[in-house]
Amino acid sequence: xxxxxxxxxxxxxxxxxxxxxxxxxxxxxxxxxxxxxxxxxxxxxxxxxxxxxxxxxxxxxxxxxxxxxxxxxxxxxxxxxxxxxxxxxxxxxxxxxxxxxxxxxxxxxxxxx
Amino acid sequence: xxxxxxxxxxxxxxxxxxxxxxxxxxxxxxxxxxxxxxxxxxxxxxxxxxxxxxxxxxxxxxxxxxxxxxxxxxxxxxxxxxxxxxxxxxxxxxxxxxxxxxxxxxxxxxxxx
Numbered sequence: 001x002x003x004x005x006x007x008x009x010x011x012x013x014x015x016x017x018x019x020x021x022x023x024x025x026x027x028x029x030x031x032x033x034x035x036x037x038x039x040x041x042x043x044x045x046x047x048x049x050x051x052x053x054x055x056x057x058x059x060x061x062x063x064x065x066x067x068x069x070x071x072x073x074x075x076x077x078x079x080x081x082x083x084x085x086x087x088x089x090x091x092x093x094x095x096x097x098x099x100x101x102x103x104x105x106x107x108x109x110x111x112x113x
Numbered sequence: 114x115x116x117x118x119x120x121x122x123x124x125x126x127x128x129x130x131x132x133x134x135x136x137x138x139x140x141x142x143x144x145x146x147x148x149x150x151x152x153x154x155x156x157x158x159x160x161x162x163x164x165x166x167x168x169x170x171x172x173x174x175x176x177x178x179x180x181x182x183x184x185x186x187x188x189x190x191x192x193x194x195x196x197x198x199x200x201x202x203x204x205x206x207x208x209x210x211x212x213x214x215x216x217x218x219x220x221x222x223x224x225x226x
Contacts, residue, residue, distance in 0.1 A: 042216025099210050104156030
């Protein structure tokens with residue numbers, strides 16, 4: 001089966017600009033996650049969707065980050081405006097359900113100048 | 114709150130020698146524990162999981178881990194390292210099965226010929 005697809009793979013922007021990342025989960029996977037992985041750290045959960053509803057966004061900086069999964073399939077994560085500390089790899093993961101193993105995409109590496 | 118501590122940021126071994134990556138955890142409940150591997154510029158891949166069944170867990174690629182409640186440890190081992198094992202390894206804990214994964218800071222495994 002095809003894995004979790006993410007794009008772009010790399011993105012370089014200047015601070016205060018906006019950026020968006022896209023994730024296409026594995027077909028049939030109802031649960032979708034976005035993680036932030038800062039260099040030298042483990043991934044940190046930003047938001048979890050179950051179908052098109054938000055299950056957990058407690059660690060999402062909502063003043064600048066937003067995410068949506070309108071039709072319960074693809075998802076986008078947006079940052080507006082970006083700060084230097086947002087430089088990280090953004091990972092998307094999906095699972096058949098919340099009690100099933102997560103499958104990760106290769107991530108989007110974001111660099112803020 | 115749950116957390117994991119990976120005791121070594123880097124581990125260097127020679128090809129064909131044993132691998133030991135150390136992890137201690139903290140959890141208020143009966144935890145689920147995982148090891149994930151991340152190759153450069155790739156997403157995370159599940160190596161193995163402990164979910165309150167057998168305390169010795171076998172995973173993919175010859176890796177295994179032992180859950181020791183008395184020591185709150187979940188160390189990852191492999192009898193003989195291969196060059197392809199060079200990667201970043203993350204110990205992960207969850208109080209809710211496969212959801213709300215809490216990652217350690219990672220251990221980089223270096224394998225020399």
